[in-house]
Amino acid sequence: MNVPHKTWEIVVAGELETQELARDLAFAIAPGDVIAIGGELGSGKTALARAIIRTLASDEKLEVPSPTFTLMQVYELPRFPVVHADLFRVNTLAELSELGWEEASSGAAVLVEWPEKAGPLLQVERLEIHLELVPELGPEHRRIQMAGIGVWAERLGRLRAEHSLFAASGYSNARRAHIQGDASTRSYERLFLEDGSAILMKAPRSKDGPAIRQGRTYGEIAKLAQNMEPFVAFSRGLRARGFSAPEIYAADLNSGLLLLEDLGTTGIITGEPFLPIEDRYATAVDLLIALHTQELPHVLPVAPRIEYAIQRYDLDAFLIETELLVDWYLPHRKSLQLDATSREIFRALWRDALLEPLNDPATWVLRDFHSPNLLWLEDRDGTQRIGLLDFQDGLIGPPAYDVASLLMDARCTVSEKMEVRLLSRYAVGRQTADPDFDPARFAAQYVIMGAQRATKILGIFARLDKRDGKPQYLRHMPRVWNYLMRALEHPSLSAIKGWYAANVPPPPGMKQAENSEPELPFAQSTPKQSAPRTTEAESLEAESLLGQLAEQMRESQDAESPAASLPPETKA
16 A cells, blocks of 8 residues: 655754744644654653643643653643553563553554554554754754654645744744634634734645536535635735735745734624624624725735636536535435435526526625624724634625625524614615615625525535534524525515425424415526616515615614714725
């Protein structure tokens, strides 16, 4: 079997540089890993292991004795257990079994000195480290040779890239702290120096799944970022237009590493369970107004001689996202598998609903514009008080999408009254900048985008549970279902509502969609002709949501309200 193999050699000048390497190693280690540490007596094996364990424990003073006499020491650390073993005095594999080697190492990271004594019990895929003194360079100098075998080959390459990035940017001495991950495959660390902090973002090139349609993978159809270039492009594009995306301090695009400005941890929500802070959500709405009233380029600079062409959020992307409901949510609810005809009816309904939003003027869609990705920067002014994260999947698409993403927040319940207030704030702001802006048309597109996003997210949360072993997202399903039911009340979605009533069971304890027996618009294979624009009053009073929007807009225009003092348009 051809097992991947990669090596790295480094010379350290003393204990401090050894500890720096140990910190880097600690942040690459995961449960189930084996770190085989070899070298002669006195070469520093235990000192290296001790530094790794203290980093994993986030405790520089943790007592980590040499296991020379105990042979094996287990540490129950915050992220996962660690086994530190010294096999110098072990003579047979039977002795290892008597020590409980296999039981102790199950689900733990194992740091083993004198690893050759473990023989066949040592797993093939591992990181091998060999230390030797280099007296000709100085009494404390050591040569450290590392070999990554199997999964560790790629990890060792990333580790070397991180080491180089830190050295080039002045962060070699930084204290590193793991940041709890979210639903994405990216990982983050906070780096601390005496005069400040930064964020390390680690996003290796995407390893997309198999081709599923017309030779394209899901990620390709859904237009998901495959590397770091979109993040860099959008960060620089947003900052150039006065928005608070993180500054990029250093980058290694090939390795998927970015060193970013630390925007802090204060969000736009509070409490447990989370509650929205309305004035902060209002500022986020103002940000979208400022963004959507600008002429925005479709190509952005990444680096010298490198540009990123922003992709279009097209019909195929929207449809493949809705199909996550069919592929993941329905099996999660143990629903009967749809036949090909039922699936095509589902796609046809959504195809018809999406045509109008896709035919209107488009803008930048940041795509995950909701509370987990929005920070509150108290010391800044206006819309710059909203710190922006997680926009690497941004596209060119309908402006209503990000508004729906915010006001139908999947992680925090936004009440219907607050939703209407903030939707009216957006409509007033857009109409102030452009008298031709049609609130009724926008509100109809808003509910389409909201229903599409809720449909997608139900599938994503089911996939996170089943495929990725992250059941914690299931608790958000009832909230997303409520948003979906609210959106499906709009008459333009009556056909989709009927299909859901017949085919989609709610999350446990939630109310099923009611079938109003709509007419199914399957016959329309080409975009519908837009109806003549009605007056604002006629359009807004037609449906309940739009009626509430009209009422709120009248109040906003007749009295002082948060929408009465919108920020001036940000200049590019």
